[in-house]
Amino acid sequence: MKIGELARLAGTNVETIRYYERDGLLPVPARSEGNYRIYGEPHVQRLFFIRRCRGLDMTLDEIRVLLHFKESPQENCADVNRLLDRHIGHVAQRMQELQELERQLKDLRERCGEARDAAHCGILDGLSQAIVSGGKTASHVLGSHGHAANRRLAKGYQGNQG
Amino acid sequence: MKIGELARLAGTNVETIRYYERDGLLPVPARSEGNYRIYGEPHVQRLFFIRRCRGLDMTLDEIRVLLHFKESPQENCADVNRLLDRHIGHVAQRMQELQELERQLKDLRERCGEARDAAHCGILDGLSQAIVSGGKTASHVLGSHGHAANRRLAKGYQGNQG
């Protein structure tokens, strides 16, 4: 099959597949006479695996490690466990951070129950105070905002028609 | 004060401050005879404000809006409220997503309680199955992994010494 069909099957877009190939996650496929990439079932399986891992928020580096283990069945899978445990740990940590964040944001929000002028806005006052949170630890877990792509999906969220 | 002192005060690094200036978040400061940036108290306050907002995971665009309201005290702060409410909503949404993620990861982890060879690793099997999650919605909230910078802080997390 050609790249478009593969993309439809996996629910990715075509550029992503080519990107994975460049990045070494997908093997270089055969080419047709007209220089089109031709994929078979193994590619489909591998792309599904990658997309599933991405759906679980793993990095491409983590996925690379998992793919390596898939390719080397003789190796012990304790490392797979470790990778997953660590990933779960980071997700849990990020959730705690987000909870703290939510608390702080709600605190802040309560400082301004109704519309007043910005000169007396408790929120802006609150934000002007010293930095409270300890900042990012080594959690490797992202903040509250999407990548460029996600933000494009979420566009319109800026609100003020400035 | 010079940029280094400002950076120490705010707990940022120097490049970040210059980046904010380029990006229009910090006003262009005066220069010394030797072409060094010279900052005063207003810059300190503004940088603190920015860093506090960043600590609350706002984007620079969101912060730009808030700074605008700070500079225009005559405007109504209902927009500030709206911005904050929306941000809180996105954080809450991302937390839900992470909870679902955690559940899936733990499910997966249970498939492999002990070290076996990768050929019979339930985790890899599980990952090979069809994509379950609906994928990212328009949450504008990031996944589980840090930016390059954070990942560098978190380095060593890869685990396998391959």
Add this chain to the structure above:
DNA sequence: CTTGACTCTGTAGTCACTCAAGGGTTTCTA
């Protein structure tokens, strides 16, 4: 006068894509 700490500009790298330009190929339809 030298050493070292600090600063400057400019550029490139991070992650995981996404988009666009400018072309070639294939397939469908008239």
Add this chain to the structure above:
DNA sequence: TAGAAACCCTTGAGTGACTACAGAGTCAAG
């Protein structure tokens, strides 16, 4: 069979919020 539409190709640039580095200049202390 012509031409349009849909698909594919490569290359390069853009996203956010920084970080890192090269190569130079400035400044204070010894």
